Amino acid sequence: MVDDPLIDDPLIDVVYMPLPTSLHVEWAVLAASKKKHVLLEKPTALDSTQLQQILDACEANNVQFMDGTMWYHHPRTDKIKHVISDSPNFGTIQLLPTYITALPEVTLNSKGIILACIASFHWEEEPKKNATFYCSFLSHVSMDLVVHSSRGSVHVHDLAIPYRENSASFLLTTKGKGKEEVVVESRLPQEALMVQEFARLIDGIKSNERCSEKMWPEISRKTQLALDAVRKSVEIVYKPVYL
Numbered sequence: 001m002v003d004d005p006l007i008d009d010p011l012i013d014v015v016y017m018p019l020p021t022s023l024h025v026e027w028a029v030l031a032a033s034k035k036k037h038v039l040l041e042k043p044t045a046l047d048s049t050q051l052q053q054i055l056d057a058c059e060a061n062n063v064q065f066m067d068g069t070m071w072y073h074h075p076r077t078d079k080i081k082h083v084i085s086d087s088p089n090f091g092t093i094q095l096l097p098t099y100i101t102a103l104p105e106v107t108l109n110s111k112g113i114i115l116a117c118i119a120s121f122h123w124e125e126e127p128k129k130n131a132t133f134y135c136s137f138l139s140h141v142s143m144d145l146v147v148h149s150s151r152g153s154v155h156v157h158d159l160a161i162p163y164r165e166n167s168a169s170f171l172l173t174t175k176g177k178g179k180e181e182v183v184v185e186s187r188l189p190q191e192a193l194m195v196q197e198f199a200r201l202i203d204g205i206k207s208n209e210r211c212s213e214k215m216w217p218e219i220s221r222k223t224q225l226a227l228d229a230v231r232k233s234v235e236i237v238y239k240p241v242y243l
Contacts, residue, residue, distance in 0.1 A: 102233035
């Protein structure tokens with residue numbers, strides 16, 4: 001186990017970790033053992049087993065874990081959830097798909113690392129849902145999201161990093177109104193909103209008012225399980241992987 005005087009410093013409450021993913025489990029577990037809250041850049045871990053070690057260490061020491069997915073914290077994200085869902089609790093903690101299948105259009109480098117892939121996600125419980133994602137290190141930057149639901153369709157062109165810091169928009173198409181642009185104002189950039197939420201949770205823990213928030217670790221855990229399933233599907237020649 002490595003050690004570092006900064007992690008032992010009682011004046012430091014939080015460790016932000018932008019290290020290479022292969023180093024996350026070692027340093028995040030150490031930070032948690034020293035009662036430091038952990039803001040971990042994505043990808044959070046090499047696999048769900050490593051991530052679970054990090055989450056277990058954070059829970060055992062009652063320190064807050066959060067990954068650095070910034071767009072979760074933009075008010076536009078909540079607005080999109082509400083306009084496309086019949087359930088007021090939609091998206092509070094994302095539900096795992098029933099199974100995931102990688103599609104044959106996969107590009108690997110010489111070390112077997114995925115450089116580009118397409119995968120389909122399937123939820124078999126009612127109402128049944130399907131999703132497809134494409135990600136690539138080889139193509140031009142794309143941040144597009146398209147969602148079709150019984151309440152309407154949403155198109156976003158700047159999901160991960162909004163073009164403007166004080167607002168973000170999406171196109172909403174419904175039967176009654178046709179196509180309209182919905183603009184969502186933001187009092188701070190999403191990066192600042194993420195840090196602000198992280199600080200709020202930590203303040204609650206420090207004042208002994210609450211335990212660490214479980215929602216953010218659970219979202220990270222389920223995301224990692226889905227990514228592991230994509231990788232597994234590639235390895236078994238594009239067969240479905242059930243979760």
